[in-house]
Amino acid sequence: MVDNSTSPTEPGPTSGFWSDGTWKALNIANAPVRPFKQAGIDKDGANYLLAVGEEVYLSTQSDGKKVKKLEDNEDFSIEPGQFAFILTEEEVRIPFDKIGFISIRASVKFLGLVNISGFHIDPGYKGKLIFAVFNAGPSRIHLRRGERVFPLWIADLDKKMQRTEWKTGYDKIPSNMITAISGEFTTAYQLAEQLKTAKADIVELKNFRLYATTIATVALLVLSPYIKSTLDKLFIFQPTQSSTSAPATGNP
Missing domain, CATH: 1.20.5 (Single alpha-helices involved in coiled-coils or other helix-helix interfaces)
Known part of the structure; x- marks a missing residue:
């Protein structure tokens, strides 16, 4: 008897988000984050925490609207109503059979820092990330280089992308991004x-x-x-004595 069933004889590839165990079992040589450090794995979640890198741009900088170079552990602040571009310390390489999702840590997000740059990383992306953020809160927000504030989740696709060319990402903050957010809001x-x-x-x-x-x-x-x-006294006039003519005299 011929089997006309269309069901596969073997289960297809499973897809889902990486767990902390998957992150911990990664080989450094083929990790999607470089440099990859075990300390970057979020102990409370199934994600890797990307760090603030060497470049930042603040929309109200007074020093000629230039990108600021940060030394190790150097801090900076984002004022209320201020936009900023933040370059990550790490380079990200997302395989063609996976997709990445990014955000900001809740402890920083609750202060009013909003991610406006997007929430996913395409398969085949290779380079550093630039987070565009906005301080929508009432207070100044302090950050520093090396601080791990950007969680990255990885999810498997059901099959590999047909595209084979890598999408080249960033290694610094480009000047054409700066013009759009100059000024205070x-x-x-x-x-x-x-x-x-x-x-x-x-x-x-x-x-x-x-x-x-x-x-x-x-x-x-x-x-x-x-x-x-x-x-x-000014406006009420007193009557004046009118001059009388002498009586006429004549002979009786």
């Missing part, structure tokens, strides 16, 4: 604070006008007798 929190300040100024102005009106009214009541007297 206003967050919703800052706008609320500005509106609150403006409201307080309006209330203060109204109070001042009320006080000024009250003082002027009291002053007018107090000075009104003197004002009336002065006006009377």
